[in-house]
Amino acid sequence: MTLPSYEDTKLGTMKRAALWLVTEVGEGNIFTKEAVKAVFPGVSQADRRVRDLRDHGWQIDTNREDASLGQHEQRFVRQGEPVWEPGKGTRPSATITQTQRRDVLAKDGHFCRSCGIAPGEIYAGTYESAQLDIARRVVRQPDGSEAVELVAECNRCRVGGRGLTADAGKVLAGAEGLSGMERRMLTDWIDADKREFSRVELIWADYRTLPEESRARIRQALSSGD
Structure with a gap:
């Protein structure tokens, strides 16, 4: 299917920006705010329309999510909803009451x-x-x-x-594969909306955070105590 042109001014700026990202930038590649302004000259808040794509499942990272990016750089990571298609791209309310x-x-x-x-x-x-x-x-x-x-x-x-x-589908599919006892256990956690971890599990969680040098010392200490 041939995509519309991002140069088509009959489309809204957000849809044009989405098409530009897909056809010109490409997933995984970097673009700048200056590039957006150059592609859409005279369009106010064009960079903001790019950010609006996140509300439709698009992943566009800044240096807050990707430390390798410069202050004015963004990375087009993943395409979301094809907002240029009829019936799509309706912007959800930006205000949460x-x-x-x-x-x-x-x-x-x-x-x-x-x-x-x-x-x-x-x-x-x-x-x-x-x-x-x-x-x-x-x-x-x-x-x-x-x-x-x-x-x-x-x-x-x-x-x-x-x-x-x-x-949510993955969670449901995983739950359907549980045994009766496992399902009752999961149901209890869901009803309480929390799970109490045992002392062993808490120690294991702390162990997992240690660097390898410290993990090796822990393993040695435990082995010598057998």
């Missing part, structure tokens, strides 16, 4: 759904306290379609998780 915010926070238990931290808690090894916000997350549904849903996320995870797609 206070009512929506309170509702999402209450349903999500007032903690980050990515890392589990609560507002005001200090990130490990820092003096920085967590703040909760509402993020839009692309979720792949069991039927293969994708939907943008709201979720509570802390300031760190919201930046690091941009462009990621959650997979």
Whole structure:
């Protein structure tokens, strides 16, 4: 199927920007804000229309997500919804109301759904306290379609998780393959909306964070104690 031209001024700027990224930049490649301005001269906030593509599942990284990028560089990582097609590219409301915010926070238990931290808690090894916000997350549904849903996320995870797609279908398929006992265990965790980790599991999690030199010392110490 032949794609429309990004030079077609009858299309909106966001659709033209999407076509330019696909046909001229290419996935995995870098572009700059200056390049966007040069391609769309006289178009106000053209760079903002590029950012709007993230609301439609497009992954476009800045130096906040990719430390190898310069301050004015962005990387076109992955194409999302083909917004230039008829019936697609309708922009979701950019404003999350206070009512929506309170509702999402209450349903999500007032903690980050990515890392589990609560507002005001200090990130490990820092003096920085967590703040909760509402993020839009692309979720792949069991039927293969994708939907943008709201979720509570802390300031760190919201930046690091941009462009990621959650997979509800994968979770459901995995649950269907569990034994009866495993399914009851999972159901209990879901009902409580938390899982208590054993002391051994907590030690294992801490061990996994150690560099290899320290992991080797731990392995040696445990082996000598047999």
